[in-house]
Amino acid sequence: MAEIHTPFGRVYEDFNVDDVIMHWPGRTITEADDMMFSLLALNQHPLHIDAHYASKTQFKQNLVNGTLVFSVAVGMTVNDISGAAIAMLEYENIKHLKPTFRGDTLYGRTRILDKWETSKNDRGIVYVETIISNQREEDVMSYKRKLLVPKREFAPRPNTHRNHS
Numbered sequence: 001m002a003e004i005h006t007p008f009g010r011v012y013e014d015f016n017v018d019d020v021i022m023h024w025p026g027r028t029i030t031e032a033d034d035m036m037f038s039l040l041a042l043n044q045h046p047l048h049i050d051a052h053y054a055s056k057t058q059f060k061q062n063l064v065n066g067t068l069v070f071s072v073a074v075g076m077t078v079n080d081i082s083g084a085a086i087a088m089l090e091y092e093n094i095k096h097l098k099p100t101f102r103g104d105t106l107y108g109r110t111r112i113l114d115k116w117e118t119s120k121n122d123r124g125i126v127y128v129e130t131i132i133s134n135q136r137e138e139d140v141m142s143y144k145r146k147l148l149v150p151k152r153e154f155a156p157r158p159n160t161h162r163n164h165s
Contacts, residue, residue, distance in 0.1 A: 007084070007155075008079060008083040008084065009078070009079065009080075009081075009082060009083020009084030009085065009149075010080065010081065010083070010084060010149070011084055011149055011150055011151060011152045011155045012115065012117075012123065012124040012126065012149045012150065012151045012152070013151065013152050014152075015112050015115050015126045015149070016112060017112050017113065017114055017115060018111065018112060019111070019112045020109055020110065020111050020112075021077075021080045021081065021109065021110045021111075021112075022107075022108075022109050023076045023077055023079075023080055023107065023108040023109065023110065024107075026076075026105045026106055026107040026135075027072050027075075027076055027105065027106050028103065028104070028105040028106075029064050029068070029069075029072065029100060029102060029103070029104055029105075029106065030102065030103070031062075031102045033064075033068065034048060034062065034064045034065055034068060034102055035048075035049060037065055037067075037068040037071070038065045038068070041065070041067060043065055043067070047059075047062065047063050048062060048063060048064070048065045049062075050062075059099060059101075061101055061102070062101070062102055063099050063100065063101065064099075064100040064101060064102060064104070066096050066100075066141075069096075069100050069106065069132065069140065069141050070094060070141065070143070072106055072132075073106065073108055073130060073132045073141055073143070074130075076106070076108050077108055077110055077130055080110065081110055081126075081128060081130075081147070082147055082149075084149060084150060084155055085147045085148060085149050086123060086148040086149060086150055087147065087148045088145060088146075088147050088148075089125065089145075089146040089147060089148055090145060090146045091143055091144070091145045092143070092144045092145065093142070093143060093144050094141070094142075094143040095141065095142045095143065096140070096141055097138075097139050097140055097141060097142060098134075098138050098139065098140045099140070100134065100140050100141075104134045104135060104140075105134060105135040106132050106133070106134060106140070107132070107133050107134075107135075108130055108131065108132050108133075109130070109131055109133075110128050110129065110130045110131075111128065111129050111131075112126065112127075112128055113127045113128055113129055113144070114126075114127040115127065118148070121151075122150060122151055122153070122154035123148055123149060123150050123151060123154070124148075124149060124151065125146055125147070125148055125149075126146070126147055126149055127144065127145075127146050128144065128145060128147070129142060129143070129144045130142065130143055130144075130145070
């Protein structure tokens with residue numbers, strides 16, 4: 001029987017400029033998700049928490065809180081992009097391209113835009129753009145970010161060897 005150990009996250013050498021990483025699984029946003037997030041974040045805009053109000057808007061229904069979409073977008077990329085990161089350095093150009101509605105399922109893809117070594121030989125900076133789409137294949141959000149990731153030789157990895165006696 002083979003043991004397979006998959007490290008969490010990528011290290012500097014695993015990122016190649018122009019590669020596109022498809023994130024899976026998707027995440028369906030429920031009414032409970034949106035309501036709890038909005039109230040926890042103290043965002044009481046009626047477009048998110050008042051169905052009657054939202055029904056009178058151009059959207060005719062509640063919109064999902066945009067910062068919830070952003071949080072889910074970042075979260076769905078952790079295993080593939082930032083799971084081994086030392087630090088997130090910067091988020092930029094966060095764009096809400098289309099509305100997200102309750103019941104929509106979000107999917108993500110990330111393009112590696114650039115990478116460069118730092119003055120410390122144990123790490124590098126990776127620059128990526130993530131695009132989030134819904135189940136209708138409409139892009140609903142995009143953002144760019146820079147993260148500091150270790151090089152393979154210096155990446156902390158748990159000891160996956162077990163004593164099988």
